[in-house]
Amino acid sequence: MRFEAIMRLAVLTAGLACSPLAASADAKPGVERGRYLVKVSGCNDCHTRDYAPKGGQVPEKAWLTGDPLGWRGPWGTTYPTNLRLYFAELSEDEWVRRAKTLTARPPMPWFNVREMTNEDLRSLYRYVRSLGPAGKPAPAYAPPNREPIGPVVVFPSPPK
Numbered sequence: 001m002r003f004e005a006i007m008r009l010a011v012l013t014a015g016l017a018c019s020p021l022a023a024s025a026d027a028k029p030g031v032e033r034g035r036y037l038v039k040v041s042g043c044n045d046c047h048t049r050d051y052a053p054k055g056g057q058v059p060e061k062a063w064l065t066g067d068p069l070g071w072r073g074p075w076g077t078t079y080p081t082n083l084r085l086y087f088a089e090l091s092e093d094e095w096v097r098r099a100k101t102l103t104a105r106p107p108m109p110w111f112n113v114r115e116m117t118n119e120d121l122r123s124l125y126r127y128v129r130s131l132g133p134a135g136k137p138a139p140a141y142a143p144p145n146r147e148p149i150g151p152v153v154v155f156p157s158p159p160k
């Protein structure tokens with residue numbers, strides 16, 4: 001009887017020792033967290049057509065479908081990727097792995113994405129997947145010696 005009581009106590013203590021883990025449950029990856037991150041970390045500003053000029057007043061169903069507005073500079077002309085199609089072709093684990101070593105041409109802030117925690121990367125992924133694939137692929141990258149088709153934002157050359 002005493003032995004059993006001690007065992008119960010042991011089980012209870014083990015449970016308590018685990019409780020800090022349980023307490024961090026709100027950091028669990030989730031769609032709502034992903035939506036929040038997309039909004040506050042500025043992904044829509046470039047990856048959603050007209051998002052910045054319209055002060056964010058773009059229907060959510062059009063979010064992250066890429067933008068045909070090019071960004072031209074010494075690197076050539078880049079177009080914000082359609083992330084709804086991009087994520088549809090990746091598994092969640094593939095995205096987390098890729099995000100940790102992500103690089104892209106300017107003005108994509110890949111260094112900010114690398115700083116996200118695994119939980120946040122997973123949340124971001126789950127949110128974008130919850131929206132589903134939509135839209136067309138963004139225009140292809142044009143190297144510096146090629147004239148881009150369509151409107152561009154022109155960056156000045158950096159000072160020498």
Ligand code: HEC
Nearest residue numbers: 041042043045046078079080081104105106107108109141
């Ligand atoms: C200032 C504009 C800008 C912002 C802000 C921005 N992006 Fe981008 N992003 C781009 C451009 C432009 C490209 C295409 C770069 C290229 O062609 O190399 C790109 C490409 C990407 C790619 C594809 C990289 C690859 O594998 O080729 C991913 C993924 C991505 N962005 C995710 C994000 C996420 C997530 C956010 C928000 C945290 C974000 N971007 C914010 C402009 C931006």
